[in-house]
Amino acid sequence: MGRLLTFDALGKRNIPVASNECSFCGEVEETVEHVLVSCGLAQSMWSVLAQWCKMPSIFLFSFHDVLELHKFSMFEKEKAILLHAVCLIAVWCLWKRRNALVHRGIPTQVSDWRRFKL
Ligand SMILES: [Zn+2]
Numbered sequence: 206m207g208r209l210l211t212f213d214a215l216g217k218r219n220i221p222v223a224s225n226e227c228s229f230c231g232e233v234e235e236t237v238e239h240v241l242v243s244c245g246l247a248q249s250m251w252s253v254l255a256q257w258c259k260m261p262s263i264f265l266f267s268f269h270d271v272l273e274l275h276k277f278s279m280f281e282k283e284k285a286i287l288l289h290a291v292c293l294i295a296v297w298c299l300w301k302r303r304n305a306l307v308h309r310g311i312p313t314q315v316s317d318w319r320r321f322k323l
Pocket residue numbers: 227228229230231232233239240243244245246
C-alpha cells in the first residue's frame with residue numbers, strides 16, 4: 206500500500222536519503238518487494254521458514270505472494286491460518302532487522318536465521 210518507508214518510498218515523498226540502495230545487500234534500490242521478498246537475506250529467511258513449517262521450497266515473486274502463500278500451501282484451514290500468521294511475523298522481523306541496520310548499525314547475517322533450529 207506504499208506505507209512502508211523504504212528508501213524508494215522516502216524518495217517519492219521528497220525526503221532526502223543518503224542512498225536509496227538496499228540496506229542489506231546494497232545491490233539494488235530498496236523497495237518493499239526487494240527488502241521483503243527478493244533480497245538474498247529475505248530469500249534465506251523464506252527458505253528457513255519453509256523448512257521450519259515443513260513445506261517445500263517457497264518461491265515468492267512479489268509481496269502479494271507473501272500475503273497469499275497460505276492459500277496455496279496445501280495445509281488444512283487451521284494450519285493455513287497459522288502459516289499466514291507466521292509469514293506476517295516473519296515480515297515484521299525482517300523489517301525490524303532492516304531498521305536495526307539502518308538506525309543502529311546492527312547487521313543481520315544469513316546465519317542468524319539458522320538459530321531457529323527445528
Ligand atoms: Zn537487498
